[in-house]
Amino acid sequence: MTALGELMREPGPHGRFGEYGGRFVPESLVPACEELEVAFAEAWSDPGFRDELGSLLSSYGGRPTPVTECRRLSERLGIRLLLKREDLNHTGSHKLNNVIGQALLARRMGKSRLLAETGAGQHGVATATAAALFGMECDVYMGAVDVARQELNVFRMRLLGARVHAVDSGSRTLKDAINEALREWVATVETTHYCLGSVMGPHPYPYLVRELQRVVGDEAREQCRKVLQADPDFVVACVGGGSNAAGTFAGFVDTGARLIGVEAAGGAAMAHGVPGVVHGMRSKFLQDEAGQILEAESISAGLDYPGVGPEHAQLGDAGRAEYVQAGDEEVLAAFSLLAETEGIIPALESAHGLAWIVREAGRVIPTGSSVMLTLSGRGDKDVALVMERSR
Numbered sequence: 001m002t003a004l005g006e007l008m009r010e011p012g013p014h015g016r017f018g019e020y021g022g023r024f025v026p027e028s029l030v031p032a033c034e035e036l037e038v039a040f041a042e043a044w045s046d047p048g049f050r051d052e053l054g055s056l057l058s059s060y061g062g063r064p065t066p067v068t069e070c071r072r073l074s075e076r077l078g079i080r081l082l083l084k085r086e087d088l089n090h091t092g093s094h095k096l097n098n099v100i101g102q103a104l105l106a107r108r109m110g111k112s113r114l115l116a117e118t119g120a121g122q123h124g125v126a127t128a129t130a131a132a133l134f135g136m137e138c139d140v141y142m143g144a145v146d147v148a149r150q151e152l153n154v155f156r157m158r159l160l161g162a163r164v165h166a167v168d169s170g171s172r173t174l175k176d177a178i179n180e181a182l183r184e185w186v187a188t189v190e191t192t193h194y195c196l197g198s199v200m201g202p203h204p205y206p207y208l209v210r211e212l213q214r215v216v217g218d219e220a221r222e223q224c225r226k227v228l229q230a231d232p233d234f235v236v237a238c239v240g241g242g243s244n245a246a247g248t249f250a251g252f253v254d255t256g257a258r259l260i261g262v263e264a265a266g267g268a269a270m271a272h273g274v275p276g277v278v279h280g281m282r283s284k285f286l287q288d289e290a291g292q293i294l295e296a297e298s299i300s301a302g303l304d305y306p307g308v309g310p311e312h313a314q315l316g317d318a319g320r321a322e323y324v325q326a327g328d329e330e331v332l333a334a335f336s337l338l339a340e341t342e343g344i345i346p347a348l349e350s351a352h353g354l355a356w357i358v359r360e361a362g363r364v365i366p367t368g369s370s371v372m373l374t375l376s377g378r379g380d381k382d383v384a385l386v387m388e389r390s391r
C-alpha cells in the first residue's frame with residue numbers, strides 16, 4: 001500500500017495510483033496520450049502557462065471564489081460550517097477550472113478542435129464555453145437518452161457554437177458517450193484535443209484534471225486558515241467521477257483534516273464497486289456478476305457515473321479519504337435547508353455533501369467541529385426537477 005506521504009503527488013510509472021489508474025487504450029491512441037502527457041508536464045512547469053491560466057480563471061471565470069461561513073446553519077447543526085463557493089464560477093460550477101486549462105493546453109499543442117463527452121450536459125456546456133472563448137471548433141458526444149432528457153443543455157451547447165452528437169450505442173448514456181468520444185479522438189487526433197471532464201480515463205487525464213482542479217483546495221486551505229486560524233477538522237466534497245473532490249483533497253491531504261467523499265447512494269462505486277478496467281483506466285466500477293457495467297441511478301445527473309477516478313480508489317484503500325453515501329430524499333432536504341438558512345441554492349450534486357454533514361453532525365462529526373464543504377455548483381439547473389418532486 002502507498003505510504004500516506006506519497007499520496008496526491010505525481011502518479012507512478014504508466015500513470016499508476018497504487019494498483020489503479022494506468023493507460024488501457026488501443027495502440028492507435030498511445031501516441032496521443034503520450035503527447036498530452038509531455039505537453040502537460042512542460043506547460044505545468046512553465047510559469048508563463050500558469051500565469052495565463054490564472055489570469056483567465058480570474059478575469060473570465062471569477063476566481064478566486066470565496067469561502068463563506070454559514071452562520072445560521074452552523075448554529076443549527078452545532079458545528080462550524082464553511083462553504084468553498086465553486087457555484088460562483090462562470091457557468092456555475094468547478095468544471096470551468098478544468099476546461100479552461102485543457103483549452104489552453106490544446107492551443108499550446110496546436111490543436112484547433114475540442115472533443116468532449118457529457119452526461120447531464122454540464123461538462124459539455126463548459127467545454128463549448130471554452131471553445132467559444134478560444135475560437136475553437138467543438139464537438140460534444142452525448143448518449144441519445146441524455147440528449148432527450150437534457151434538452152436545455154443541448155440547446156445551450158448549440159448556442160455556444162458546438163455540435164452535439166447523440167450516441168445510439170449501448171445504454172445510450174454517459175458511458176457510451178465516453179466510448180464514442182475516445183473512438184472519434186483516434187480518428188482525428190492530429191487536429192483534436194479530447195477534453196475529458198473528470199479525474200478519470202487513461203493517463204495522464206486523472207492526474208491532469210486533478211492538478212487543474214487543485215486550485216479549489218489550494219485556495220480553500222488559505223481561506224480556511226484566515227477564518228479558523230487552523231485547518232478544518234473535516235473536508236467534504238461530493239464524488240461523481242471525482243474531480244471537485246480530488247481538487248479539494250489535494251489542498252488538504254497533508255493536513256490533519258478528515259477527507260470525506262460523498263457518493264450518490266445509487267452510484268456508489270467506492271462502496272459497491274469492483275476493480276476493473278473501463279474507459280482506459282483500472283479503477284472501481286459498479287458491475288454485475290458477468291462484469292457488465294451497471295447504470296448508476298441518482299437524482300443528480302452529475303453523479304451518475306458508474307465508476308470513480310483511480311486516485312480515489314487509492315485514497316480509499318490507503319485510508320486517507322473516507323467514502324460515504326447520501327440518498328435522494330436526504331439530498332432534497334439538504335437542498336432546501338441550505339436555501340432557507342443561508343440563501344444559497346446548491347447543485348443537487350453538492351447537496352449530497354451537505355446531506356451527509358446534516359445527518360452526521362453530532363454523531364460522526366463531533367459537536368463543535370469545523371467542516372469545510374466544497375459547494376461544487378449552483379442549483380439553478382435543478383430547480384425545475386426539485387419543483388416536480390415536491391408536487
Ligand SMILES: *Cc1c(COP(=O)(O)O)cnc(C)c1O
Nearest residue numbers: 198240241242243244349376377
Ligand atoms: C459534474 C459535476 C459534479 C461531479 O463531477 P466530479 O468530477 O465528481 O466533480 C459535481 N458537482 C457539479 C456541480 C457538477 O457539475
